[in-house]
Amino acid sequence: MIEKLPAKKMVITGDYAAAYGALLCDVDVVAAYPITPQTLIVEEFSTFVNDGITDAEFIMVESEHSAMSACIAAQAAGARTFTATSSQGLALMHEMLFVASALRLPVVMAVVNRTLAAPIGIWCEHNDSMPERDSGWIQMSCEDNQEVLDMIIMAYKIGENKDVLLPVMPCLDAFILSHTVEPVEAPSSDEVAEFLPKYEPQAILDPDKPMAIGTFTPPEYIQELRYQTHVAMEKAKDVIKKVTKEFASKFGRDYHGLIEEYRCDDADVVLMTIGTVTGTAREVVDELRQKGKKVGLIKLRFYRPFPAEEIRKIAENVEAFGVYDRAISYGSGGPLFIETRHALYGLDLPVLNFLAGLGGRDVVKGDVEKMYEILLKAKEEKPKEEIYWIGTRGVEI
Amino acid sequence: MEIVAKNHPLDKYLRTDRIPHIWCPGCGLGTVLNCFLHALEETDIDLKNLAIVSGIGCTGRVAGYINVDSYHTTHGRAIPFATGLKLANPKLKVVVFSGDGDLFAIGGNHFIHAARRNIDMTVICVNNYNYGMTGGQLGPTTPLDARTTTSPYGNIEHPFNLCHVAAASGAVYVARWTALHVRRLKESMKEALNKKGFSFIEVIASCPTTYGRRNKMPTGLETMKYYKEHSVIKHGIDPSKADIEIGKDIVVGKFVDIEKPTFDEAVHELIKKARK
Numbered sequence: 001m002i003e004k005l006p007a008k009k010m011v012i013t014g015d016y017a018a019a020y021g022a023l024l025c026d027v028d029v030v031a032a033y034p035i036t037p038q039t040l041i042v043e044e045f046s047t048f049v050n051d052g053i054t055d056a057e058f059i060m061v062e063s064e065h066s067a068m069s070a071c072i073a074a075q076a077a078g079a080r081t082f083t084a085t086s087s088q089g090l091a092l093m094h095e096m097l098f099v100a101s102a103l104r105l106p107v108v109m110a111v112v113n114r115t116l117a118a119p120i121g122i123w124c125e126h127n128d129s130m131p132e133r134d135s136g137w138i139q140m141s142c143e144d145n146q147e148v149l150d151m152i153i154m155a156y157k158i159g160e161n162k163d164v165l166l167p168v169m170p171c172l173d174a175f176i177l178s179h180t181v182e183p184v185e186a187p188s189s190d191e192v193a194e195f196l197p198k199y200e201p202q203a204i205l206d207p208d209k210p211m212a213i214g215t216f217t218p219p220e221y222i223q224e225l226r227y228q229t230h231v232a233m234e235k236a237k238d239v240i241k242k243v244t245k246e247f248a249s250k251f252g253r254d255y256h257g258l259i260e261e262y263r264c265d266d267a268d269v270v271l272m273t274i275g276t277v278t279g280t281a282r283e284v285v286d287e288l289r290q291k292g293k294k295v296g297l298i299k300l301r302f303y304r305p306f307p308a309e310e311i312r313k314i315a316e317n318v319e320a321f322g323v324y325d326r327a328i329s330y331g332s333g334g335p336l337f338i339e340t341r342h343a344l345y346g347l348d349l350p351v352l353n354f355l356a357g358l359g360g361r362d363v364v365k366g367d368v369e370k371m372y373e374i375l376l377k378a379k380e381e382k383p384k385e386e387i388y389w390i391g392t393r394g395v396e397i
Numbered sequence: 398m399e400i401v402a403k404n405h406p407l408d409k410y411l412r413t414d415r416i417p418h419i420w421c422p423g424c425g426l427g428t429v430l431n432c433f434l435h436a437l438e439e440t441d442i443d444l445k446n447l448a449i450v451s452g453i454g455c456t457g458r459v460a461g462y463i464n465v466d467s468y469h470t471t472h473g474r475a476i477p478f479a480t481g482l483k484l485a486n487p488k489l490k491v492v493v494f495s496g497d498g499d500l501f502a503i504g505g506n507h508f509i510h511a512a513r514r515n516i517d518m519t520v521i522c523v524n525n526y527n528y529g530m531t532g533g534q535l536g537p538t539t540p541l542d543a544r545t546t547t548s549p550y551g552n553i554e555h556p557f558n559l560c561h562v563a564a565a566s567g568a569v570y571v572a573r574w575t576a577l578h579v580r581r582l583k584e585s586m587k588e589a590l591n592k593k594g595f596s597f598i599e600v601i602a603s604c605p606t607t608y609g610r611r612n613k614m615p616t617g618l619e620t621m622k623y624y625k626e627h628s629v630i631k632h633g634i635d636p637s638k639a640d641i642e643i644g645k646d647i648v649v650g651k652f653v654d655i656e657k658p659t660f661d662e663a664v665h666e667l668i669k670k671a672r673k
Contacts, residue, residue: 033503034531035472043534046547060535060547063473063503088453088471092503117471120453 007188014177015040018110021152028079031070041084064089068096075105078204087114101136106159123360124174258307267296269375308343356390423617425576425602436586452499473504512566525604533607560636563597570596571653
């Protein structure tokens, strides 16, 4: 239960937006461990608990592994749960992430993307969440603090859908969102309650009706469970589209489902971005359009499930396609690049990868302009390279 | 005014390009590091054979400041790293320098098992009662009723008594001092460095920025005054009787100093026996 909260406009950090989103969703249990730059999320949430705004149970456990374990168990007992982490914390949770998804427990966890050691850094890189691609978690990235708050609310609605029943991981860029204040509109608790009904667990641990979950399972059964989880992730695509539409009609903010197109209609070349770089890229697109360059932009929102069809549909009508990545799969390319090339298999157009902002380095307008410059050139002549390390010492482009 | 000394006499132990350190004014960590460097100065440990391992947090920065082979590991994993170092090169003097959150929350399991095996290493734990680096959350050593950012109405969780944990887990040397007891702390560090086996020193430090100001000790000086008034030296006391509670005396001193074969010695003994 939470106190009645009116709709209001606040100037808040991305971390606060995540905590406030979880508060509005009336979560029952939060278990967490501090890690920069996530700490503020659970700290803010503990303040809501201590101020009596929510009667949620809050516990500071002894590690992220325990935090995820506690959330999984609480969810299995029928509670709506929330946690948050970053970087090393997420890596430590790795083992438990697979448990949450395979047991079909829709835990929601905000991940503040921070570079994964070594060496130790605290700034933004996506090499913490992207390796969790195969964990069975729905994974999406936010562009601004408003999207963070809205996405936490939608995450529960998507994850708890009976066709899905998967955990959801909304990601936000370290410091660029987590510690930066922006104006954010928060709906009232009543409106959120109308949008997000009370959590109805499918199967709960109940002493009156004993049940064992996650027990030792022989090969006769596991393969079918893997298949069912895969089908659920596929079904999540439609659910995500439906939920974003419903959210748009109720709250007036439309996130367009799995991806958001920006000036792609008549574009010759298109760049796909993720996270906060999208905002910068939008401006670059506007400026290049003023100069008569036919450039477009795709904001990738969901990494899992991956919107292959939507991306392919756009790529079919362009002459060069660029993918921005803030992480690298050593020896191959950026994770989104690998995924995109797979989605565009058979299409005859150059697909290029731009790596920038790793370890938290700023990605500025000039960097994005460079990406479009390379794409526009690739439209004319076959490029020599596929992967471009933008603004990297020792690398010439 | 004439500059008498251009360099600090302990500069040779520091990566001076990394100084000034990041610790807050009034923090006890500078004092503890200073004591450790003095202890090094007064022992005949060959710096070439000394390795410092730290985890994550404010104390975790120590490994980066001391100019010897050092490893700044991931959160909680200083002791397993140190164990690997010691196994690969048993001649190394291995020192773990880390905080209470790192060593006893996320890394708690490693601590008890390294002590149980009696791995030859010295663990110095700087206890500031909270997670300082992330802004002062409740941790495994936060005293009952203490206020932190996540327990604004007071802590309801019972804290660990670190010296009791160390002794019960099998440490051969266990001592506790506050950051006020600089000479005794330094002597203890020398003893621990010269001790064979798992030696443990808890240093109660000051953390005005994130802990003190929420618990009526808003400055480093006030914390030191508190430690001066409330510290009682009781050598050899059963560490289970040395819980830390708000408003009560802080029992300090050397609690354990025993002999036991180290893991390394036990391995070689076993090999000898097996080959007979």
